[in-house]
Amino acid sequence: xxxxxxxxxxxxxxxxxxxxxxxxxxxxxxxxxxxxxxxxxxxxxxxxxxxxxxxxxxxxxxxxxxxxxxxxxxxxxxxxxxxxxxxxxxxxxxxxxxxxxxxxxxxxxxxxxxxxxxxxxxxxxxxxxxxxxxxxxxxxxxxxxxxxxxxxxxxxxxxxxxxxxxxxxxxxxxxxxxxxxxxxxxxxxxxxxxxxxxxxxxxx
Amino acid sequence: xxxxxxxxxxxxxxxxxxxxxxxxxxxxxxxxxxxxxxxxxxxxxxxxxxxxxxxxxxxxxxxxxxxxxxxxxxxxxxxxxxxxxxxxxxxxxxxxxxxxxxxxxxxxxxxxxxxxxxxxxxxxxxxxxxxxxxxxxxxxxxxxxxxxxxxxxxxxxxxxxxxxxxxxxxxxxxxxxxxxxxxxxxxxxxxxxxxxxxxxxxxxxxxxxxxxxxxxxxxxxxxxxxx
Amino acid sequence: xxxxxxxxxxxxxxxxxxxxxxxxxxxxxxxxxxxxxxxxxxxxxxxxxxxxxxxxxxxxxxxxxxxxxxxxxxxxxxxxxxxxxxxxxxxxxxxxxxxxxxxxxxxxxxxxxxxxxxxxxxxxxxxxxxxxxxxxxxxxxxxxxxxxxxxxxxxxxxxxxxxxxxxxxxxxxxxxxxxxxxxxxxxxxxxxxxxxxxxxxxxxxxxxxxxxxxxxxxxxxxxxxxxxxxxxxxxxxxxxxxxxx
Numbered sequence: 001x002x003x004x005x006x007x008x009x010x011x012x013x014x015x016x017x018x019x020x021x022x023x024x025x026x027x028x029x030x031x032x033x034x035x036x037x038x039x040x041x042x043x044x045x046x047x048x049x050x051x052x053x054x055x056x057x058x059x060x061x062x063x064x065x066x067x068x069x070x071x072x073x074x075x076x077x078x079x080x081x082x083x084x085x086x087x088x089x090x091x092x093x094x095x096x097x098x099x100x101x102x103x104x105x106x107x108x109x110x111x112x113x114x115x116x117x118x119x120x121x122x123x124x125x126x127x128x129x130x131x132x133x134x135x136x137x138x139x140x141x142x143x144x145x146x147x148x149x150x151x152x153x154x155x156x157x158x159x160x161x162x163x164x165x166x167x168x169x170x171x172x173x174x175x176x177x178x179x180x181x182x183x184x185x186x187x188x189x190x191x192x193x194x195x196x197x198x199x200x201x202x203x204x
Numbered sequence: 205x206x207x208x209x210x211x212x213x214x215x216x217x218x219x220x221x222x223x224x225x226x227x228x229x230x231x232x233x234x235x236x237x238x239x240x241x242x243x244x245x246x247x248x249x250x251x252x253x254x255x256x257x258x259x260x261x262x263x264x265x266x267x268x269x270x271x272x273x274x275x276x277x278x279x280x281x282x283x284x285x286x287x288x289x290x291x292x293x294x295x296x297x298x299x300x301x302x303x304x305x306x307x308x309x310x311x312x313x314x315x316x317x318x319x320x321x322x323x324x325x326x327x328x329x330x331x332x333x334x335x336x337x338x339x340x341x342x343x344x345x346x347x348x349x350x351x352x353x354x355x356x357x358x359x360x361x362x363x364x365x366x367x368x369x370x371x372x373x374x375x376x377x378x379x380x381x382x383x384x385x386x387x388x389x390x391x392x393x394x395x396x397x398x399x400x401x402x403x404x405x406x407x408x409x410x411x412x413x414x415x416x417x418x419x420x421x422x423x424x425x426x427x428x429x430x431x
Numbered sequence: 432x433x434x435x436x437x438x439x440x441x442x443x444x445x446x447x448x449x450x451x452x453x454x455x456x457x458x459x460x461x462x463x464x465x466x467x468x469x470x471x472x473x474x475x476x477x478x479x480x481x482x483x484x485x486x487x488x489x490x491x492x493x494x495x496x497x498x499x500x501x502x503x504x505x506x507x508x509x510x511x512x513x514x515x516x517x518x519x520x521x522x523x524x525x526x527x528x529x530x531x532x533x534x535x536x537x538x539x540x541x542x543x544x545x546x547x548x549x550x551x552x553x554x555x556x557x558x559x560x561x562x563x564x565x566x567x568x569x570x571x572x573x574x575x576x577x578x579x580x581x582x583x584x585x586x587x588x589x590x591x592x593x594x595x596x597x598x599x600x601x602x603x604x605x606x607x608x609x610x611x612x613x614x615x616x617x618x619x620x621x622x623x624x625x626x627x628x629x630x631x632x633x634x635x636x637x638x639x640x641x642x643x644x645x646x647x648x649x650x651x652x653x654x655x656x657x658x659x660x661x662x663x664x665x666x667x668x669x670x671x672x673x674x675x676x
Contacts, residue, residue, distance in 0.1 A: 012581075012582055012583065012584075013583075013664055048295060049295075050291065050294070050430055050431060051431050052431065070296075070297045070298065070299065071297070073295045073296060073297045074297035076295070078291070078292070078295055080288060080291065081288075082286075082287055082288025082291070083287065083288060084287065084288035084289045084291070084292045085287065085288075085289070086220075086224060086283075086287065086289060087287070088223075088224055088227040088228060089223070089224070089227075093223075097216065097220050098292065100212070100213070100216045101213070101216070101217075101292060101293060101296045101303075102292075102295075102296060102297060103213075103296070103297045103298065105212070357592075357596060361576060361589045361592065361593060362576070362579070365579050365580060366579070367579060371575060371576065371579055374568070374571070374572050374575055375572040375575075375576060375593060377568070378565050378568040378569050378572065378597075378600075378604070379596070379597070379600050379604075381565060381604055381607065381608070382600075382603050382604055382606075382607035385607040385608070385610060385611045386607065386610075389610070389611065389614055392614070406607075410603075421592070421596060424592060425589065425592055428585060428588040428589050428592060429585065429589065431582075431584065431585055431588075
């Protein structure tokens with residue numbers, strides 16, 4: 001489904017990596033590894049289409065993501081370092097708006113049950129600025145529950161999460177993979193998914 | 205889960221930005237207060253002689269509206285850029301131009317429309333006639349959206365840059381000069397008893413042109429800035 | 432011929448080519464400037480209405496025309512850079528901008544020098560001079576935006592987009608300023624109604640040609656230094672005689 005060939009990226013004058021090749025299919029999960037500054041985040045952002053690679057192609061369902069544009073975006077979800085939530089809005093409002101921006105109309109009840117599953121019972125209506133870092137990350141991660149995207153691109157999803165939340169995320173990922181989803185991610189904390197072979201890509 | 209249409213998305217973005225503006229009312233009010241203050245500075249600077257103030261009024265009000273708009277434009281994308289919501293918008297499965305149009309519309313409602321409503325009150329301080337005030341309002345109604353739209357291009361290009369606000373003004377003000385000329389020209393025409401139709405229709409034409417081109421250009425500018 | 436163009440669109444080959452061309456352009460420009468100024472200041476006859484002062488137009492008019500031409504050329508390179516993603520086009524746009532701004536300043540300055548004896552004032556808000564002033568702001572905006580962005584690729588592309596938006600706006604701005612000027616019955620700095628003497632025409636064309644050659648020479652020199660700066664980490668730069676000291 002996702003095929004990357006001969007990919008090369010640079011940041012400013014600095015060449016991060018080149019000649020990168022891999023492919024990812026339904027039900028597969030891949031971890032991108034490498035030292036700080038090796039280009040993990042840049043690779044993920046290039047897969048999102050934010051950055052243009054110096055060379056190479058990224059192909060989704062046989063077509064270049066440059067040509068697919070919105071059709072590609074409809075099938076992928078990106079969670080980066082930033083939570084993409086507004087401080088002044090409540091968790092509920094944030095989730096419904098995020099869903100709306102990805103083209104899904106989310107009913108209030110569905111949103112609330114998603115937030116409850118993420119461990120935010122009782123906090124759904126509070127403005128997110130009063131939540132802790134970990135709770136804000138949970139709000140951001142709630143998008144995973146309500147999205148129907150096939151490809152999840154997650155850049156350090158476990159940041160600021162406690163043990164319970166980490167387990168929850170691992171659960172969400174294995175459910176997604178079981179439903180023929182795909183995940184590509186980076187992490188500095190260990191992330192295990194039961195029963196699935198974790199592929200690995202190392203950037204140097 | 206239902207899928208939303210392009211119109212739903214437009215409404216979603218506008219509502220979101222309006223709700224956010226209501227919860228940060230200080231930002232909105234500062235623009236309006238700035239407008240009032242700048243306009244009030246002129247009589248203090250040039251003297252209270254009414255016949256002179258009456259002549260200067262359209263120019264003063266339009267320039268102040270221009271400057272107040274420039275001030276508020278910095279906020280158009282920066283908050284979303286800083287918390288990551290802008291990049292999510294760029295990954296929306298609908299046209300980015302549509303989302304940008306929504307943001308421009310909300311920005312105008314929050315920053316431009318109050319100026320239009322405040323201007324006649326200030327115009328009275330300058331002893332402007334009723335017809336002049338009428339033409340002023342119509343001109344500002346047509347012109348302030350244009351300022352929001354052209355300014356959005358500048359805001360998108362200067363995203364995250366240090367010195368952003370002043371740089372934004374430097375880039376956008378020259379492009380807004382035609383709006384200034386036609387807007388003030390209309391008020392002067394009515395004060396001399398001439399027809400305002402040509403001025404206002406030129407403003408209208410600029411509005412239509414901006415509407416058609418600026419969302420797409422701004423979307424391209426956002427992509428360039430977000431790389 | 433098509434193949435040759437693409438070869439020269441790489442900074443490496445263009446650097447050498449530009450280096451060879453600069454002396455020719457510079458030398459021709461110097462000669463034409465000398466000839467043009469001579470014709471303009473000594474041979475062309477005195478104007479019936481404006482006396483000797485009018486001779487400043489032999490600098491003013493070419494400078495004004497160049498400022499506008501160069502903006503269009505700059506916007507053209509900017510568009511090429513955005514569409515074809517070529518680094519050299521963006522570098523050329525950056526190289527042209529300061530020269531374009533300089534011509535605008537010269538135009539404004541000579542316009543003031545002309546205005547003083549004619550109208551008794553250093554600045555007349557006539558349509559052309561006001562448009563020149565706005566054009567200067569557009570140039571400065573381009574330069575300022577490019578300078579404010581650290582990342583070279585973003586800087587090139589953002590400034591390019593600005594240049595294109597500016598170029599679309601220039602006719603609108605010019606039209607609106609003319610409109611404004613006629614509304615307020617402003618004065619127009621114009622040459623006298625009589626048709627131009629042949630020597631005046633010759634001076635004008637020579638000076639314009641000289642300005643073009645000068646602009647090309649300077650732009651090429653500037654783009655070479657931009658290339659040196661941008662490509663400073665590459666191997667071929669280190670091999671250049673001027674670098675290998």
